Amino acid sequence: MSVGEPGETNQANTNNQEQNGDIPLAFQVFRPNFVTFAPPVHYARDEVVFMVPLEPSFHSVILDPLEQKEEETEARQLMNLAIRETLSIEKRESLINEIKKGRKVVIVNQLGITPEKLALLVENNPNIALEVLIKLVDSPDITEYFAVLVNMEMSVHVLEVVNRLTLTVDLPKEFLHLFISNCISTCEGFQDKYLQSRLVRLSCVFLQSLIRNRSIDIEELYIEIMTFCVEFSRIREAAALYRLMKQLESEDCALQQALTKKLEGCPVAQQQLSEAALARSFGSKI
Numbered sequence: 001m002s003v004g005e006p007g008e009t010n011q012a013n014t015n016n017q018e019q020n021g022d023i024p025l026a027f028q029v030f031r032p033n034f035v036t037f038a039p040p041v042h043y044a045r046d047e048v049v050f051m052v053p054l055e056p057s058f059h060s061v062i063l064d065p066l067e068q069k070e071e072e073t074e075a076r077q078l079m080n081l082a083i084r085e086t087l088s089i090e091k092r093e094s095l096i097n098e099i100k101k102g103r104k105v106v107i108v109n110q111l112g113i114t115p116e117k118l119a120l121l122v123e124n125n126p127n128i129a130l131e132v133l134i135k136l137v138d139s140p141d142i143t144e145y146f147a148v149l150v151n152m153e154m155s156v157h158v159l160e161v162v163n164r165l166t167l168t169v170d171l172p173k174e175f176l177h178l179f180i181s182n183c184i185s186t187c188e189g190f191q192d193k194y195l196q197s198r199l200v201r202l203s204c205v206f207l208q209s210l211i212r213n214r215s216i217d218i219e220e221l222y223i224e225i226m227t228f229c230v231e232f233s234r235i236r237e238a239a240a241l242y243r244l245m246k247q248l249e250s251e252d253c254a255l256q257q258a259l260t261k262k263l264e265g266c267p268v269a270q271q272q273l274s275e276a277a278l279a280r281s282f283g284s285k286i
Helices: 005-020 072-084 089-101 104-110 114-126 124-137 141-150 156-168 173-189 193-212 217-233 236-251 253-264 267-272 275-286
Strands: none
Touching: 072 089, 072 114, 089 124, 114 124, 114 156, 124 141, 124 156, 141 156, 141 173, 156 173, 156 193, 156 267, 173 217, 193 217, 193 236, 217 236, 267 275
C-alpha cells in the first residue's frame, strides 16, 4: 500500500458510512486507516531485498562469510588459486588434505568446482584434479566432468589424471574407449612431427598401463590399437605396445579365436594387420 491522499481517506469513510447506515451501531465495525510506505527499490548482493514470489530465479541464497569455517574459506581460496596457477607443494598438500577429509560431493561444492573449471585445474594441478574427480565419481554430474576430459587437448597431465583415475575407481567402459579413440585421432591429426612423436609415445605408454592393469577390453579395441601401432611403427613405444598386444593374444586362446573372427569380419583391417604388412612395418623391432 502507498500513502493515501486526504480526499481518498474521506471518500473511504463516506463509503463505510453509507454501507453501515442500515446496521445498528452496536454491530458496526470501525477500522482506522493505516498508512504504510512502499519499500524502496534497492538491488544489492549483500543486502536484503524484497522477494517477489513470481520471480524465484532472481533471488539466490547468500551465505554470510563470517559464519563459514576458517578452514573452508582458506580451502576455497586455494582452489581458486589452483585453477589459475600451479600451487607450491605445501599449498597443494594442504588443499588435497581438505578435499580428502571432507564429505564427497559437499566439499567439492563448497570449493566451487564446476566442469568448466576442471580443464584448467587438470593442466595446472593434476593431483588436485584427480582428488576432485575421485570425490565426484558417485555424483550424477560426473558425466559432465568426463565429457570435459574427453574433449580436452591431449597432454601429459590429461593422460596422467585418467591413468591414475583408472587405478583408483571403476571408470565407465564407454568413457575409456572414447578417450582412447580421441587420443589416437589426435595423434593422427598432428602436423608437427616432433609434437606428434611425443604424443604418440605418451599415448603408447598410457595404453600399456591400461592393458597391464586390465582396465580396458582388448578385444573391442584390438583393431584400432593395432592399426595405430602399424601407423607409427617407427616409434619405439609403438613397437613395445604391439609386442604386448601380441603376447596377450598368444597367452589367451579364447582371445585369439575371438580376434581372428573379428578380423575376418573386417577385410581392410585384416589386410593391414597381416603378417607380411606387420613385417614390413616393424621389421626387426618386433
